[in-house]
Structure formats: C-alpha cells, structure tokens
Amino acid sequence: MGAIPASGAPAEKPHALVEIQGNALRLVDCDQRAVALGLTRGMTLADARARIPDLVVLETQPQADGEFLEALAGFCDRFTPLVALDEPHGLMLDITGCAHLFGGEAGLGTLAARAMQRGGLQLKAAIAGTPDAARACARHGRGGIVPPGQEEALLRSLPTAALDTDAETVIALSRAGLKTLDHLAERPSETLSARFGEALAVKLRRILGHEDRRITPLRLPPDCVVERHFAEPFADTASLEAVVVRLIGEAARVLEVRGEGGRVFELGFFRSDGTVRRLVIETGRPSRDAGALLRLYRERIETLADPLDPGFGFDAIKLAVPLCEPLDTPQHSLDGRAIEEEAVADLVDRLVTRFGRDRVLRFAAQDTHHPVRAAKALSAAAPVPETPWLAPEPQEPPARPLQLFEPPQPVEAIAEVPDGPPIRFRWRRLTHDVARAEGPERIAPEWWRDGSDEPMRDYYRVEDAQGRRFWLYRVGFYEADSAPPRWFLHGLFA
C-alpha cells in the first residue's frame, strides 16, 4: 500500500517542496495543482518561479516526514501487527490471515482508504501475493487487488521503472528496447543477470509472483494479542475500563493455556482520528494474574503526566504481550514464604508502575575495592543477580560509611605531616575538632577500568568532638616541591 501526502488542503495556490541539491534549490515534490501547471520534480526553483510566480514554496522536512510515516504505521497496527515502512511515503502491510476480519481484502482496502482520507491523505493501495508485486502495482500500476496467481498476467505491462533500479539501468534497458516487464520476462533470466546483475532478475521474479519474501515489520509481532474493535467510537471512561478488564481477562486465559506469563503488557488505544496512545505495564516476573494486572493498569492511568485523552472516541483497543516467559501454575508452599515473596513482587510492580523503573532499586555487590563502584543500584523491576556480600569483620566498627557523597565534598583541613589524620577540618562553614581518628587506608584508583590517572587516596575514619563520624580522604602528599594536598569528605558514618 502506498500513501501519498495529499494536496487536499483547501489552498488556492500550487505548492511545492524544495531541497538544496548540488548548488541549486530544486523541487522535490509538487502538489496536483503544480503538476497540472507543468511543474515536475527536479526542476530548479528559479525555473519554477519564472513559470508560476505565485508558487508557494516550502522546505522539505525528511525527519518530520519519517515521524509522520511511523505514526501512520502505528495507526495501521489496527489492521495487522505486521507493518513495515516502504520508503518513500509508503507502508507495507502483511495482511495474511487478517483480511477476513475487515470484510475481505476489498473491505480492508476501502476501510484503509476511508481512514486515510479522513486524515487528509490520498491513498493508492494495492493488494497482491508478494510484497514486491503489491509495491510495483501501487507505485507504477493502477493499484487495486491482484487476485492470487494473477500477478504475472496483470503486472507484465508495467514499465521497467517498476523494478526500482537506478536510472542508468532503466536507460540501458530502454536502449536495448526493453520498455516493460513483459519484454524482460520473455528473455532468459541468465542473460539478464549476466548483463544487469542477479538482483534485477530476482526483483523481476518477485514482482511477477514467482518468488516470495517476508517483510521486516517495524514492531515485532507480539506473542499474544487480544483486541476489540467497535462499530462506533466511544469516549466514556467507565466503559473503557470495562473493555480493558475484559481484554486483560482474555489475555490471562490465553497465557494460562500456553503455560506462560507476560513480563510486558502493552495497551494500544486507537483513536478514531488516527492517533494511537500506547501504555506499557511491566511486571518483575511473568504474570497472568488479571487482578494484579488491573491494579497496575489503574496505577499507570493515575500517574500519567498527560491523561488518556479520548478525543472523539476510541474505535479499537488492543492488548499485546510482547514478552512472554514460561510460568507454571503456582503452587502454594506450606511455609507461606512463596506467598510473601509474591506479595513483595506485587508491591515492587506497583511502585515501579507509579515511580518508574529507575526509582525502585536493589543493590548488587560488585567485585571491586573502589568505594563508589562497590555497590551498584539496579532496578528492582528485573531480577537482580545474586551476589554475596562479604560479612563484616566481627568486633570491628564499620569500615565503610552509611551515606556517601558523590562527588566528594572538598573540605579545609589541618593535619599532621606527612600522613597523619586531620586534626581539625571545616565543612559547610562549620569547624570540626577531631577527637578520634583511624587511618590512613590507602585506596588506589582502578586505572585498568577507566584508564584515568586519578591520584591515590588516603582515607581516614574520624570522629569529632560532638561524636559525629566522617570519612575523609587526602589526595596528594605533603611535599616541599609539589602542590599542597587536598582534603575531601566522602561519607558519613552512623
């Protein structure tokens, strides 16, 4: 199927899009009015202006075009989960097994055309047995439906440009007197591939339906999909939730039959004006508990920065489960530990849904002596690797602070030469007299990890006269000919 941005806007004047090509501004696209006035692609802007003085010129925005096309692909998700971009300005839908849901191929075609028209687009669509045949038919033929097995008969009359090769090849073909696919198909394919390359012969076979290929969809088809289409769009929040409840229940049943649970659930709300809003719910472990999922959905709805706007109503809602994992029917163990773990996992899911993945954390030990890297905060949404923490030395006071400043805070300190602990230091405008101290503990930077030449640090545990305990370190040494060392406060002990 190909959709061509339309000139349907009620503008009186001809429009054209320009782009700098070489050293000149050239037309890249013109609307129908401009075409009717004799403008063509590739014409310089100066030339076009000379012919049509009131031409409205706009700059091309390939980025915006791409985004629009992707949004359109999202919209077409309602017809089939397999939607691919077909540059330029085209979409390729694999509707195998989907057409009957929309009243057959003809019904689907009309439905799509009407939807595009509502969005102010002109659609030229073709349905054929292979993607290449459909593309050639839509872009170079009359479009419409090519009945199964009729590709060869119907598409032989297309010009050689339908092969989508470079302009030189097309010229070379036409110089050889080969103007249509028909002419090419009559020749033995060995000669063709010897002269023009294997790709051309393959393309020809594909267009004529002798060979098929799969399209690469934009979004991976989910493992499990349940959806509802409505005859009339509706905007009522209460019935919206009722639909979601039913969809979740249905998905849960499908997953149960398969012995699987979903980790990611994606709800797609298809608005009648073509906008698609997708909400994603994630769970920490595979789940098919309809009640828990519904709670997560409500949590998600409640925390949306911009609420779900029904606009003129939704005409389809789709629940996809892109990530499934095996899940056995839960067995209730006797000690109740499993139930507790379940309850904690549910709590984590709710917190993750409300606050985001990076806000609910667990700590994992890292094999390093670097104080900052010794622990890694990982999202609790995913299973955290089990890394054992070294048991602290018995009878010893804590060697590492409870709270760590990152980056460390510079302090002013006086200390004994050459490597004594600080005797007095000033932090945040307060002077602390050190009553007890221990150190230095020398910690070298991990040059093999970051390759930096960060200097060595000498750490001290100190306690001030009020009983507050700090973790300070010194960078550099007290030497006559070097810069004076600097002191930093890195952490606070309980």
Next chain:
Amino acid sequence: MPETASTLSDLRRSLAEAALRSGPAAAGRIGLGVPALDEALNGGLARAALHEIYAAEVADLAAATGFALGLALRAGQVEEKAAGRPILWVRQDFVDAEAGRLHAPGLNELGLDPARLLLVRARDGEGVLRAGAEAARCPALSAVLIEPWGEPRPFDLTASRRLALATEASGVPVLLLRVAATEAPSAARTRWQVRAFASRALEANAPGAPAFALRLLRQRGGAAEREWRVEWDRDRHCFAERSLSDRASRTGHAAPLSRPLVSLSGDGQVAADGRDSGLRRAG
C-alpha cells in the same frame, strides 16, 4: 438476662484482646536489647505502629539514620518469621543531595544484608508519602523506613493517621525519619530525638562502634522525656547501653598524646607557620 450475659462476655473478650495487644507481655513488641529502654517502652517498641525519629540537627542525620536502621533490623531479629523479609526504604531525592546517598557496603557494615533492601527514590514529599503508605500496607516486609526532607506539606496529622492505620493492619513497623523538621502533632506511638554520641575509642584512639544519644520525646500511654546513651552492636544485632560516665573514663584512658596544634584563624589561614610546627593546612 441472657442478652446482658453475652454482652458482658463480649466485652470481657474484647478487653482481654486489647490487653493482649498492648500489655507488656504482648507479642507485638520489638525489644531493643537495652533493659532500661525496654522497660520504659513497656516491653519494647510496638511492632504494628508508627514511630518517628527526629535528627536533633541536620548534622545528626547519619546518626538518626543509623538508629532507625538498627530499629528496623531489630524488627527482623525479634520475630523469627520476619528475619529474611525485605526492608523497604523510601527516600526523597533531596536527602541524597544534602546528606549523601545510601552506601550499600556501609549498610552491610551495620548488619543489613543489602540484598534485603528495597530502595524507593521519590522526587517530592508527596511521592515519599505515597510510596510509604503503599509499602506500609504490605505485610510481607520486615520494616518500612520513610525519609522525607524538611516538612513537606503532605506530612500532616491525617497522613500520619493513615500511616498508623496501615501499619496496624499489616503489622509492619513504620519508621518515619525526620530531618530539618520541627515536632508536629502526629499519630506516632513514640517519638525519638537522636544525636550522635562519642563512640568508645578502640586501640590507637580509633572511633568505635556507632553510638547514639537518644531522647524519648513522646510515648503514647507511657512515660517520656527520658534519655539514654546506646551503641549499636552489629555482631549481635542489638543495642547496648552506655553509661553516662562512660565517655570520660574511656577518653581519659585512651587520650591521644598531646600534639602541637595550629589555630585556624577567622579567614581560614593557619596562624602559625605549618612547616615549623609539623602541621600544614590544606583545603
């Protein structure tokens, strides 16, 4: 009068239940390991209740945090069932910026296996309260620690009542750690003020185990305005009392050798020449 008899027995039963819930021998108590403290608390800290811990000053936040962590660990220690359950900690981002972020090896050094900790970081007071209330309802936790900064508006009397109700239903102790906040009416069962306290010096005058000066500001249905000095014994997972005279005797014993000191003048300059006195200033 059979009606009256049944009413009477109902009343008796509910009274007995109430006594069981609040009595000294009640199961729902977390003993702190310090006899004097436990006695003052009527057998220990009530488990299914909200407790407030105020840092005496902002600089005492680390001490208050350590004390709260100790209480949370006691909660897991006293009841066998709660031993391996996770502790959920809700922290406002501003606390991280102001007092440093939680350091897992440091938690480990205080006796909490960091794998047991679930940390929720919330942007504002409202988020902290929401996450805290959500967690307080989950009975599968060992304890919930809530740490907002200052006095966010959502933390009012209603919010604390709600938290107290949630903890009563779930039986999970909720510890509300307050810093840079003045006392306000709340539904908390106890209210503590924590100040850092000089530790017992180890060999070579090294700082010892974490020590706190506690002040019980308020206790619902109990005596208050009392003070204790305790230290946290990580190996035994309990608090131990320090006598008030402890400090003097200890420091006297392990006093450092007198050393020449340079004074720090008002503008931050060292008055004496650092090289001569063996001391130098850096900063």
